[in-house]
Amino acid sequence: MTVLVVDTEVSNLRSVVTALRALSYRVQIIRSGAQLRHTSSRTLIFPGVGDAQSTMDSLTRRGLDGMLRRFIRDGGVVLGICVGAQLLLHRSEERDAVGLRVVRGTNRRLPDRTADGARLKIPQIGWNTVRARSASALFLGIPQDSAFYFAHSYCMAPSVRTEQIAWCEYGGLLSVAFAAGRVYGVQFHPEKSGPHGLRLLRNFVSHSARLQCS
């Protein structure tokens, strides 16, 4: 099974690649739209750290924005991580960046106060416990309230309630994972979340293989 990983140029894809190889998957790094068009794999991970607009510009410059949308339209299965997940949505408050518009929703800056006025530190950096919908394929075999690693200043707000599949508590309930057809996104970093994170990556790839067989 070959898993495609998008090189966004501004972020570190080494951690994701290392995690996938540790799970015994072959990895192909995608650097251009042309490369994506010519690969036969239909399983893709879109990692991202840092600035949403810079990442989007990097994709556009290499023809990857259009090709990613086409990849999804043609039945490709995608997992976005952190900024990658945020860019799958329509837009972001972060410098008014416009995303790939594949999944309905926006990204908002984390509030700096909780509902009762206590100060909230931004970015959220560290391990937070995640609750997921029980039938979710991504979280198969992962106990409720398992901790995952977060490092973000913006949070996702998918518009369609049934597409939100996991949450954490940080100044209120935050949506931290979505599943929209064959497009998945997680706010946290599974490649940095120890054994549960590796399990989630394995779940994604297995699920993608099953989707493609059906």
Add this chain to the structure above:
Amino acid sequence: MLLKRIIICLDVRDGKTTKGVRFVDNVDIGDPVAMAADYYAQGVDELVFYDITASSERRMLFVDTVRAVAERIFIPFSVGGGVGSVDDMRAVLLAGAEKVSVNSQAVLNPSLIDDGARLFGSQCVVVGMDVKRDPAVSSGFRVFIHGGRTPTDRDAVEWADEVVSRGAGEIVLNSIDADGTRDGYDILLTQTISSRAPVPVVASGGGGTVDHLYEVLTAGEADAALVASMVHYGAFSVGEIKQQLHSRGVGVRV
């Protein structure tokens, strides 16, 4: 709920982990890559690697060690020690570190923080501060550089405010007085900075018992605590530390 992090610090010199008391008398204690893999297996939340000779002796960054560590562990780790340019930062991040830590070079050239945050994102940029109590500065806490050897005229509270405004995503606050003593963190210093900073603050220096950790994560208001001597000599395992904190009501990843 966001959990408190237990972070293990490894000082590295010439590719070997080393430990000193109050920044002097360093002794070799093991292979950093093997130690990292072991601590990961024990459930540590995060690791920090400092190339400790870098500031005063201008050594090259130990990118090969970073790469080897990144192959073995699937938790975040940060790297620091002599990081003086965005090229240094990029090399460390591309080698597999989540975050890069700047200390002396940030004091000498503060725009390094702004440049790093702009290019890589605030969450990648950690500012380490070495601080010693000194009644001659207004907050009572003076910033030192060069591995805690050189005093500056910077007040720690003012410097913490400044690094945040320049884009630092996290502060690692090291007490020079407490460092290596295993007699407890500087609770007043930690609480002073952490209660004020809008970014996570990691307490460092003096961790010797679970009581110390409990104190600095509650009264000290630290978001995370760095330990080194406490675990490197086998007195405590990560599991023991976390179980005890958990049973005392501190939210940690277990």
